[in-house]
Amino acid sequence: MATRVIGLTGGIASGKSTVAGMLRELGAEVIDADQVARDLVAPGQPALAEIVGAFGQEILDEMGQLDRKKLGAIVFADPARRGALNAILHPRIAAETARRIGEASARGIAVVVYEAALLVENGIHRALGGLIVVSAPDEVQRQRLIARDGLDPAQVQQRIDAQAPLAEKIAAAGWVIDNGGPIEETRKAVAAVWRVVVGGPS
Numbered sequence: 001m002a003t004r005v006i007g008l009t010g011g012i013a014s015g016k017s018t019v020a021g022m023l024r025e026l027g028a029e030v031i032d033a034d035q036v037a038r039d040l041v042a043p044g045q046p047a048l049a050e051i052v053g054a055f056g057q058e059i060l061d062e063m064g065q066l067d068r069k070k071l072g073a074i075v076f077a078d079p080a081r082r083g084a085l086n087a088i089l090h091p092r093i094a095a096e097t098a099r100r101i102g103e104a105s106a107r108g109i110a111v112v113v114y115e116a117a118l119l120v121e122n123g124i125h126r127a128l129g130g131l132i133v134v135s136a137p138d139e140v141q142r143q144r145l146i147a148r149d150g151l152d153p154a155q156v157q158q159r160i161d162a163q164a165p166l167a168e169k170i171a172a173a174g175w176v177i178d179n180g181g182p183i184e185e186t187r188k189a190v191a192a193v194w195r196v197v198v199g200g201p202s
Helices: 016-025 032-039 046-055 068-075 079-106 139-151 153-161 166-172 184-198
Strands: 002-011 028-034 110-117 131-135 175-178
Touching: 002 166, 002 184, 016 028, 016 110, 016 131, 016 184, 028 032, 028 079, 032 079, 032 110, 032 166, 046 068, 046 079, 068 079, 131 166, 139 153, 175 184
Parallel strands: 002 110, 002 131, 028 110, 131 175
Antiparallel strands: none
């Protein structure tokens, strides 16, 4: 039986990682595109050398590791530079994700959840076996971004503008999980979706 890959996405700071954690607790195998990217830009990796070549040594910290906050400030302020970074990372992320899905399939895993921010923007959701979208009110997203990343309002807007509107993601979704209320309500919604996913078509 082929492994079914379900996408997990949502607006920035909507709570994708929270939902992914709940899915893991329910037994899901989750591949996190952001973690894949972190692994790919570790010191000594070819992607990091290419990024330094494109953006300069100043995007490294004193330990020689990628300073994601510095790089984020650059690419979210300039769509062309964001495109250059994506051209370096996205093909590598796709290849490594495919490798990890293949490894999960070899272990007999029936369903893999692929968590990524830009599934709808990049059209990747069309090739998946379903799509879960996590939603939260706009003001909740903004407050979380300020609290989590220490961003000012202009930087928050840059990051929101870099993604498709939430309504566009919801329109592509098979399931929508509202993460704007009490955490227990989110947990119930996640459990309900997971029951459908594991019992759904392969």
